[in-house]
Amino acid sequence: MARGPVDLNGAGLGDMDPEAFRKYGYQLIDWIAEYLAHPERYPVLAHVQPGEIRAKLPEAPPEGPEPMEAILHDLDRVIVPGITHWNHPAFFGYFGISGSGPGILGELLCAAFNVNAMLWKTSPSATELEEVVLDWLRQMLGLPLSFTGVINDTASISSLCAIAAAREVVPGLKARQEGLPGRPDVPRLRLYTSEQAHSSIEKGAIVLGVGQEGVRKIRTDVAFRMDPEALEAAIAQDLKAGWRPFCVVATVGTTSTTSIDPVPEIADLCHRYNLWLHVDAAYGGAAAVLPEMRHVLDGCERADSLVMNPHKWLFTPIDLSAFYCRHPEVLKRAFSLVPDYLRTAEGEAVTNYMDYGVQLGHRFRALKLWMIFRYFGWDGIAARIREHLRMAQTFMAWVDADPDSERLAPVPFSVVCFRARPRDLADRLTSAGTQEAQEVERYLNLLNEALLEAVNQTGEAFLSSTRLHGRVTLRLAIGNIRTTKAHVARAWELLRSHGARLDRERRPPTLR
Amino acid sequence: MARGPVDLNGAGLGDMDPEAFRKYGYQLIDWIAEYLAHPERYPVLAHVQPGEIRAKLPEAPPEGPEPMEAILHDLDRVIVPGITHWNHPAFFGYFGISGSGPGILGELLCAAFNVNAMLWKTSPSATELEEVVLDWLRQMLGLPLSFTGVINDTASISSLCAIAAAREVVPGLKARQEGLPGRPDVPRLRLYTSEQAHSSIEKGAIVLGVGQEGVRKIRTDVAFRMDPEALEAAIAQDLKAGWRPFCVVATVGTTSTTSIDPVPEIADLCHRYNLWLHVDAAYGGAAAVLPEMRHVLDGCERADSLVMNPHKWLFTPIDLSAFYCRHPEVLKRAFSLVPDYLRTAEGEAVTNYMDYGVQLGHRFRALKLWMIFRYFGWDGIAARIREHLRMAQTFMAWVDADPDSERLAPVPFSVVCFRARPRDLADRLTSAGTQEAQEVERYLNLLNEALLEAVNQTGEAFLSSTRLHGRVTLRLAIGNIRTTKAHVARAWELLRSHGARLDRERRPPTLR
Structure with missing residues (x-):
């Protein structure tokens, strides 16, 4: 531990000086307002290798105080590149959970009261x-x-x-x-x-x-x-x-x-x-x-x-x-x-x-719900969820209408389970003998794993997957408050184009 | 559920408009800066009766959106009066946990990223x-x-x-x-x-x-x-x-x-x-x-x-x-x-x-520690904890020097366990026969429960209690980042004066 002179960053032995809190609070609010206005400036899925963020951070704890400017600089330089942006309107993985302005302000108050x-x-x-x-x-x-x-x-x-x-x-x-x-x-x-x-x-x-x-x-x-x-x-x-x-x-x-x-x-x-x-x-x-x-x-x-x-x-x-x-x-x-x-x-x-x-x-988590319920109202919340359900129905209809895709589950809410399944392989799955059908299934699993990876690597959309009856299944989960039909349409476009390309590149000769 | 026209408070079906987020974010930062600069404006312990806050809140959820101004107005009108202010520098209850400016800003970022x-x-x-x-x-x-x-x-x-x-x-x-x-x-x-x-x-x-x-x-x-x-x-x-x-x-x-x-x-x-x-x-x-x-x-x-x-x-x-x-x-x-x-x-x-x-x-809680460690530095954190330990030693010395108080446990950290014990009762506890000693102990328990209540009701300080070997024990726990020696001294003053008053008022004749 350092024994040098102690610079206490602000108000003697107390907390951050109130004026400093105001100044950096404003800066962070600005930063967040800008970030939430344009989360699609970043790739949805972080493009980093394991250990890459850690390597940019000091191994030893900071001995003396550092200026908040330095911390906020590292926020942009070190932290943000390693964030997977759940706020991105094309985040369709897992469940598309998202916060909201009033919820964030509620959390801020919760931290301030700290009861x-x-x-x-x-x-x-x-x-x-x-x-x-x-x-x-x-x-x-x-x-x-x-x-x-x-x-x-x-x-x-x-x-x-x-x-x-x-x-x-x-x-x-x-x-x-x-x-x-x-x-x-x-x-x-x-x-x-x-x-x-x-x-x-x-x-x-x-x-x-x-x-x-x-x-x-x-x-x-x-x-x-x-x-x-x-x-x-x-x-x-x-x-x-x-x-x-x-x-x-x-x-x-x-x-x-x-x-x-x-x-x-x-x-x-x-x-x-x-x-x-x-x-x-x-x-x-x-x-x-x-x-x-x-x-x-x-x-x-x-x-x-x-x-x-x-x-x-x-x-x-x-x-x-x-x-x-x-x-x-x-x-x-x-x-x-x-x-x-x-x-x-x-x-x-x-x-x-x-x-x-x-x-x-x-x-004091109740503050979050209180601010969200009042700011949006029951009607406003319902309208947003209704729109998510509607977008999921739209995407479902696209999947159903596409001869190269297959839906793998009903859509009672806002998640669509599907896979790429080139049209000429459909017959082989149903009519072919067991062994060939199995070969097709194995290929479709590889194809859809590659498709998921390819779409996620674009940074323009992020989906996650599951397995249903052994089949690799892509999940498009709508729930983000910033998602619009344009984002869903772009995801569909990416899925279709990468799916077709990967099928051309990866299909084994035996299945051609 | 209301079926009226839906006013969506901001940006259509999306989140709060970025400019609204900025505006209300600033307002809340201002509110918090002012609050944290003067938490002693409020009584430490909330002066409300069970159900009093609930009675001020609507029974039904809000149907449509409300202006953020109305929400922030109710923050002052309804919520704050029912807060027990853990941020108050004279909060000495339980453990004197406290957040800090950089920690609050870290929580804000955590909520914004929402990963x-x-x-x-x-x-x-x-x-x-x-x-x-x-x-x-x-x-x-x-x-x-x-x-x-x-x-x-x-x-x-x-x-x-x-x-x-x-x-x-x-x-x-x-x-x-x-x-x-x-x-x-x-x-x-x-x-x-x-x-x-x-x-x-x-x-x-x-x-x-x-x-x-x-x-x-x-x-x-x-x-x-x-x-x-x-x-x-x-x-x-x-x-x-x-x-x-x-x-x-x-x-x-x-x-x-x-x-x-x-x-x-x-x-x-x-x-x-x-x-x-x-x-x-x-x-x-x-x-x-x-x-x-x-x-x-x-x-x-x-x-x-x-x-x-x-x-x-x-x-x-x-x-x-x-x-x-x-x-x-x-x-x-x-x-x-x-x-x-x-x-x-x-x-x-x-x-x-x-x-x-x-x-x-x-x-993403790590953000909080990252901002706190960097903003204060290891040295700055250590200096604050050292000061808390020092204040606890000071308070302990006051208790030990006071013939009308009794310390009930060693003080290895920043919590002092003690009770009011009028000097003339000390002898009766040690020299008297078992029955009288028990009567004294019973009285001291009542006296200290009343003392705790009286001090906490002043709103100027808050302590909690425990029982050690059956004895009602007051705990003064120092850990709040805003606590200074003046706050500890004021608590001691309150404890001494209310203790003496209550002993005069409550002492049963048999123990006079």
């Missing part, structure tokens, strides 16, 4: 605003009054909390007190979710001590929806084999294809077998703010818990996951621990959010 | 900057090169990850695959931590299926440090009784008194009994950036994992928890799940942070 809303007392506004905006969101989603909310960081944590609550109410098991196994006479736990469910469900089960073997993945139908008959058969089989079924996680908007599990039928089964029903609507739930899309949450009013992530499709900067539960007292039973240093006089009269989840620290 | 750094590819800069700043912090703390870092949101999650890793390496147990119980021949797990450890350790054990019974709290010595002899005796006893000891969590800076467990001796025991050693240095670790305080982490170089929270005492807006582990491959074994939709070509050549923790979503 830890673990207790009501440690910032009543944070707790009560969270209660209010989550109730607004509940109304916007058409969920019943019995759903009580808490804001978590991610759906990974929200779903973990749901499964923990499910574990807590298993009859005869005292998971909180005794752990797993609570008692030798309580069989091993089994959770059910579809083979298309998000990896966070399996991870939650691992974390909670249920283990991968405690997760049974139910097969899906042609539209990638959980098959309720297969679910019931699995439950019955497990009961016979001595397992203890305890939880079903249904998904509204799976990650690969955005399929919607048949929640009403699943809710029936959960009722019949006394299982906790958790719904992962992290992505798809957002669409329910549109009256014409509210049906996607049909049956969810009977769920025990539900997660919906405003940081996916409600223009909220990551992180903000809305977790609803109809049995908050169970969450409290599962999680509440009140040490002496956190006791307050208010007791049961208030909500202390630390009682309802894993983390003690609780940010 | 999800789950994979290297999804923002190489985010991953590589995180690797670099965590290595800077490692050097500043004097930890060996073998410590690999990952940024989590909170210490709750970091410690949960540590315990999950410990669970993963229990011989014969396959927790990830089989859950708990993995096998009937593997005994129940037991974790050891002191009776002064943070509640997050017990909560982590609950979440992970170890259960409360799987946590054995080891008694502490007169200075509230874990007693290694008691630890060894507990391990030996548990082994005999058929438990499987698997993890010890030592604390550097416990929450009630900031005591430091004897990590070197505990590390010896962990080595002998093959137990995972996790160190919770969430608060205390920060002091190790001072050369003269580096000894607080003695022995931690032998830990398997360690958590240190820059959002506590390194002027970083919440949330940012630095989690170090000497066996990142174990974390990966415990947590990595790579579904088809997240596979990338880079494979093992890069760090994909999603592999090392519970949450898939991963914010």
